[in-house]
Amino acid sequence: MSEVEVVIKEAISARDTFRNWRPADIVRLLNEVADNLDGAASELIKLAMHETNLPEVRLTGEVSRMSGQWRHMAAALNKGENQNVVKDPADNSLQPPRPDLRKTSLPIGIVGVFGASNFPFAFGVGGCDTVSAIAAGCPVIIKSHPGHPQTSRRVFELICESVKKAGGPTGLVNLVERFDSGIDLVKNEEVSAVAFTGSTMGGRALFDLAQSRKNPIPFYGELGGLNPIFVTEEAAKAQSQSIAKGFLESVSMGSGQFCTKPGFLVTIGAVKIKEEILNLISTTKTHLMLNESIRAAYENNLQNYLDLGFANLLARAQSTDDKVEPTTIIEISGSDLLANVNEALQEIFGPMAVIVDCADTNELLQVARAFHGTLASGVHGEPTDNVIENGLLAALERISGRIIWNGWPTGVAVTWAMHHGGPYPATTNPLFTSVGADSMKRFRRPITYQNFPQALLPVHLRD
Amino acid sequence: MSEVEVVIKEAISARDTFRNWRPADIVRLLNEVADNLDGAASELIKLAMHETNLPEVRLTGEVSRMSGQWRHMAAALNKGENQNVVKDPADNSLQPPRPDLRKTSLPIGIVGVFGASNFPFAFGVGGCDTVSAIAAGCPVIIKSHPGHPQTSRRVFELICESVKKAGGPTGLVNLVERFDSGIDLVKNEEVSAVAFTGSTMGGRALFDLAQSRKNPIPFYGELGGLNPIFVTEEAAKAQSQSIAKGFLESVSMGSGQFCTKPGFLVTIGAVKIKEEILNLISTTKTHLMLNESIRAAYENNLQNYLDLGFANLLARAQSTDDKVEPTTIIEISGSDLLANVNEALQEIFGPMAVIVDCADTNELLQVARAFHGTLASGVHGEPTDNVIENGLLAALERISGRIIWNGWPTGVAVTWAMHHGGPYPATTNPLFTSVGADSMKRFRRPITYQNFPQALLPVHLRD
Numbered sequence: 028m029s030e031v032e033v034v035i036k037e038a039i040s041a042r043d044t045f046r047n048w049r050p051a052d053i054v055r056l057l058n059e060v061a062d063n064l065d066g067a068a069s070e071l072i073k074l075a076m077h078e079t080n081l082p083e084v085r086l087t088g089e090v091s092r093m094s095g096q097w098r099h100m101a102a103a104l105n106k107g108e109n110q111n112v113v114k115d116p117a118d119n120s121l122q123p124p125r126p127d128l129r130k131t132s133l134p135i136g137i138v139g140v141f142g143a144s145n146f147p148f149a150f151g152v153g154g155c156d157t158v159s160a161i162a163a164g165c166p167v168i169i170k171s172h173p174g175h176p177q178t179s180r181r182v183f184e185l186i187c188e189s190v191k192k193a194g195g196p197t198g199l200v201n202l203v204e205r206f207d208s209g210i211d212l213v214k215n216e217e218v219s220a221v222a223f224t225g226s227t228m229g230g231r232a233l234f235d236l237a238q239s240r241k242n243p244i245p246f247y248g249e250l251g252g253l254n255p256i257f258v259t260e261e262a263a264k265a266q267s268q269s270i271a272k273g274f275l276e277s278v279s280m281g282s283g284q285f286c287t288k289p290g291f292l293v294t295i296g297a298v299k300i301k302e303e304i305l306n307l308i309s310t311t312k313t314h315l316m317l318n319e320s321i322r323a324a325y326e327n328n329l330q331n332y333l334d335l336g337f338a339n340l341l342a343r344a345q346s347t348d349d350k351v352e353p354t355t356i357i358e359i360s361g362s363d364l365l366a367n368v369n370e371a372l373q374e375i376f377g378p379m380a381v382i383v384d385c386a387d388t389n390e391l392l393q394v395a396r397a398f399h400g401t402l403a404s405g406v407h408g409e410p411t412d413n414v415i416e417n418g419l420l421a422a423l424e425r426i427s428g429r430i431i432w433n434g435w436p437t438g439v440a441v442t443w444a445m446h447h448g449g450p451y452p453a454t455t456n457p458l459f460t461s462v463g464a465d466s467m468k469r470f471r472r473p474i475t476y477q478n479f480p481q482a483l484l485p486v487h488l489r490d
Numbered sequence: 491m492s493e494v495e496v497v498i499k500e501a502i503s504a505r506d507t508f509r510n511w512r513p514a515d516i517v518r519l520l521n522e523v524a525d526n527l528d529g530a531a532s533e534l535i536k537l538a539m540h541e542t543n544l545p546e547v548r549l550t551g552e553v554s555r556m557s558g559q560w561r562h563m564a565a566a567l568n569k570g571e572n573q574n575v576v577k578d579p580a581d582n583s584l585q586p587p588r589p590d591l592r593k594t595s596l597p598i599g600i601v602g603v604f605g606a607s608n609f610p611f612a613f614g615v616g617g618c619d620t621v622s623a624i625a626a627g628c629p630v631i632i633k634s635h636p637g638h639p640q641t642s643r644r645v646f647e648l649i650c651e652s653v654k655k656a657g658g659p660t661g662l663v664n665l666v667e668r669f670d671s672g673i674d675l676v677k678n679e680e681v682s683a684v685a686f687t688g689s690t691m692g693g694r695a696l697f698d699l700a701q702s703r704k705n706p707i708p709f710y711g712e713l714g715g716l717n718p719i720f721v722t723e724e725a726a727k728a729q730s731q732s733i734a735k736g737f738l739e740s741v742s743m744g745s746g747q748f749c750t751k752p753g754f755l756v757t758i759g760a761v762k763i764k765e766e767i768l769n770l771i772s773t774t775k776t777h778l779m780l781n782e783s784i785r786a787a788y789e790n791n792l793q794n795y796l797d798l799g800f801a802n803l804l805a806r807a808q809s810t811d812d813k814v815e816p817t818t819i820i821e822i823s824g825s826d827l828l829a830n831v832n833e834a835l836q837e838i839f840g841p842m843a844v845i846v847d848c849a850d851t852n853e854l855l856q857v858a859r860a861f862h863g864t865l866a867s868g869v870h871g872e873p874t875d876n877v878i879e880n881g882l883l884a885a886l887e888r889i890s891g892r893i894i895w896n897g898w899p900t901g902v903a904v905t906w907a908m909h910h911g912g913p914y915p916a917t918t919n920p921l922f923t924s925v926g927a928d929s930m931k932r933f934r935r936p937i938t939y940q941n942f943p944q945a946l947l948p949v950h951l952r953d
Contacts (some may be wrong), residue, residue, distance in 0.1 A: 043884070046884075088586070091585075113906050113907040113928075114907055115903070115905045115906055115907040115908075122554075123551070123901060123903075125903045125905060126894075126897065126903065128903060128905060128907035128908060129907055130906075130907040130908070130909050133887060135920065135921075136888070219913075234701075234706070235701070235702075238697075238698070238701040238702075238706075239698075239701075242862065242863070242913075242914040242915070243697070243701075243914055243918060244914070245919065245920070245921065399705065400705070410943040410945045410946050415946065416946075420946060421506065421509075424596060424937060425599070427937065428936070428937060428938065429937065429938040429939075429940055430937070430938075430939055430940065430942070431589075431940040431941065432939070432940060432941045432942045432943060432946070433941065434589065434940060434941055438586060440578070440586075440588045440589065440591060442578045442588060442591060443576050443578055443593075444576040444577055444578040444591035444592060444593040444938060445578075445591060445593070445938060446593050446936040446937060446938040448935075448936065450682075450705070450935070451705040451706055451707070452705070455706060456708065457598065457708070457935040458598075458708065458931075458932075458934075458935050458936070459936075460936060465576075465936070468921075469921075471921075472911075472913070472920040472921050473891070473909040473911065473921070473922075473923060473928070474887060474890065474891060474892065474893070474909060475891065475892040475893075475907060475908060475909040476892075476893055476895070477892055477893065477894040477895065477897060478894065478895045478896065478897055479893070479895045480873040480895060482873045483873050483878065483879075483883060483895070
């Protein structure tokens with residue numbers, strides 16, 4: 028019996044009992060998990076430091092963020108956010124007469140979750156995909172990322188302890204680890220939806236598998252983005268230093284291993300910003316990347332990008348410390364980008380970004396329109412700068428899940444108004460977010476009861 | 491240049507201007523179209539009678555339903571239903587500090603719509619997919635069904651007249667007719683979503699195409715269902731006559747050419763219901779099917795079903811009128827269904843259904859669990875009948891978009907609380923409805939503005 032077959036029976040049983048849980052009881056379970064995770068914070072941080080090279084301060088924040096997501100979703104459930112009640116009373120005066128119709132939503136079924144490499148907590152076993160599926164009333168089978176197995180197992184144990192303490196069914200949360208189990212999970216006909224955070228290549232392969240099933244299922248892949256930041260000609264002159272500084276900090280943060288890293292900075296007349304980048308590059312702070320193969324891929328991808336012929340190395344941080352990964356900024360012209368769109372618009376994981384120097388407003392707008400879907404984008408400027416209403420904002424709205432004004436895309440608040448999503452390849456479904464309370468919506472499906480007797484309706488649909 | 495290439499440029503231009511329309515102006519456009527369609531009702535009905543064999547009374551109702559959908563969506567827009575505003579103010583007391591975040595939704599982009607054969611109006615060129623996409627702010631390119639080309643063209647002309655009168659952009663609605671154009675439409679990289687109503691086979695082929703694109707897009711296929719109706723043992727005894735009568739009427743309605751036809755009636759101790767069916771079969775009223783090839787396929791599929799070996803012909807209406815299509819009821823046992831699930835659970839388009847006679851409650855529950863996703867299902871009984879809370883209701887909730895109590899699935903009210911959807915193969919996305927105001931949600935995607943200046947925010951997101 029495969030690893031997935033072993034756990035799927037438990038998950039089916041959990042699905043059939045957990046569906047009857049009242050929101051208040053799920054809230055209790057979610058808060059229980061949050062407390063347990065917080066209580067084990069120092070142990071978890073140590074494990075993850077060992078497995079991921081991520082520094083203590085970052086992991087400390089990430090554990091808080093993880094437990095905070097469980098509390099945030101509990102708060103959302105308390106507001107009744109997953110019930111989606113719509114009622115239309117019977118009306119015989121209509122032609123044709125209308126029956127009594129009451130709509131709500133139900134848990135979608137068993138959810139497969141794929142944890143990410145770069146956030147062992149916030150997008151790992153105890154991450155938002157897991158929380159939002161449970162909050163939606165669904166059992167979860169998690170395929171943990173091989174990059175941090177012990178951290179994953181410990182988070183899993185802590186969640187299981189709390190589920191048990193809260194009286195949750197065995198099999199509400201399960202963990203599988205083998206590569207083949209990921210494939211089995213997506214193909215298993217009892218699995219009703221999948222959530223994934225990771226690379227475009229891996230996510231697309233699993234998406235294709237989910238869509239080619241006999242019964243295709245929703246596949247929510249969060250695959251990243253180039254997160255281009257546009258700087259108006261005016262801002263490039265007036266704020267070159269602060270923009271260069273903020274850009275380098277955002278690119279270097281977490282050694283550039285964020286799906287919201289600003290991969291491109293696009294401007295007109297980049298001379299002053301480039302000067303500031305050269306001045307500031309060696310002040311950037313990074314740490315070792317997640318592991319040696321990711322580091323090697325980063326250096327390799329950088330070199331391949333430079334080998335394309337139209338890209339030049341602008342700046343690379345110098346350091347004698349072998350515990351950092353040098354931040355690297357590459358420069359290309361707007362016209363070269365437009366002549367080589369497919370090659371130029373690549374996502375490279377790591378502390379690097381590309382600065383695109385455009386000849387004029389028209390070229391900058393063409394560059395903006397060349398980008399594909401992205402989790403985030405941004406503009407630096409004043410509201411009155413011409414290019415913004417002349418097409419830049421419209422172009423960014425077409426590709427972006429989130430647009431940031433005079434700021435940087437790294438840092439994704441876990442809150443009601445967050446949209447962490449976007450058109451492909453940012454995600455495989457542009458209608459949903461993988462962060463914030465609305466992420467629950469991915470795992471509820473509507474159902475309408477027609478002319479039902481009160482006693483058989485879900486409690487919240489009764490008169 | 492292909493048919494789609496010709497119209498896509500217009501659609502791109504319409505997309506970029508229509509996105510700035512205020513909801514109130516879209517409301518005016520929708521109502522304009524409704525009035526124009528109503529004004530041409532008698533002409534439209536004549537055209538469709540000629541092309542589809544559908545009777546005048548049915549088509550009269552369907553034109554009203556079509557125009558009613560435009561008005562219903564206008565009413566939904568008036569209530570602000572497509573704005574989905576969520577605001578989180580900046581909060582520096584949080585750790586990390588939260589920026590100002592404001593979420594709304596935007597039109598998804600150009601929408602491809604595939605009209606159905608069986609509803610030339612309600613699910614045709616002027617059907618709910620077209621209306622909901624326009625209401626969501628999206629231009630539409632419609633691939634009309636070849637079964638009723640003149641009706642489709644005339645509806646298209648009427649819509650275009652009204653769009654023009656309301657000041658809508660050229661290219662807001664376009665029509666293509668060739669088979670290859672349907673393929674081109676799904677593959678065109680400027681098309682951002684597709685809505686389809688039709689067969690499982692055709693819908694699945696287009697779904698596969700949409701998902702295998704370089705940039706996969708949401709594909710909303712409404713593919714039908716078996717719509718099984720369950721009769722408790724008690725109801726089978728006490729209400730055999732009314733159940734047989736209602737069942738035969740629902741199966742025969744529109745000559746069984748509805749995606750909500752009750753294809754299966756499942757009960758325990760079916761003797762009395764079968765007797766009543768035999769008594770009543772020749773009172774059923776049908777009309778000619780849509781065309782000769784559909785009629786031939788119906789008779790062929792019926793014969794193939796009977797040839798499976800475990801299915802028996804229970805009753806077939808006799809008539810000397812060659813303008814009707816004889817209603818046909820087939821019977822199988824619960825145990826034979828369970829032994830031949832794949833062969834037994836077939837959808838056959840036309841005035842036929844299968845009655846499934848189960849040995850006991852346990853067998854009936856197994857049969858219920860054997861069904862795949864379906865638009866609708868139903869129960870006839872009393873709330874206190876044991877089987878209902880012993881697992882029948884839970885089984886139906888897992889497969890159904892809508893569950894009907896002591897009634898029949900044909901007849902789908904266009905209203906807020908309607909869910910016309912369900913797990914695959916009812917649809918290709920169980921989270922959405924293709925009827926009612928919520929159908930607009932398919933064509934809006936969220937976006938979050940972070941720390942944006944008031945002047946650049948969409949009006950409804952400002953303070």
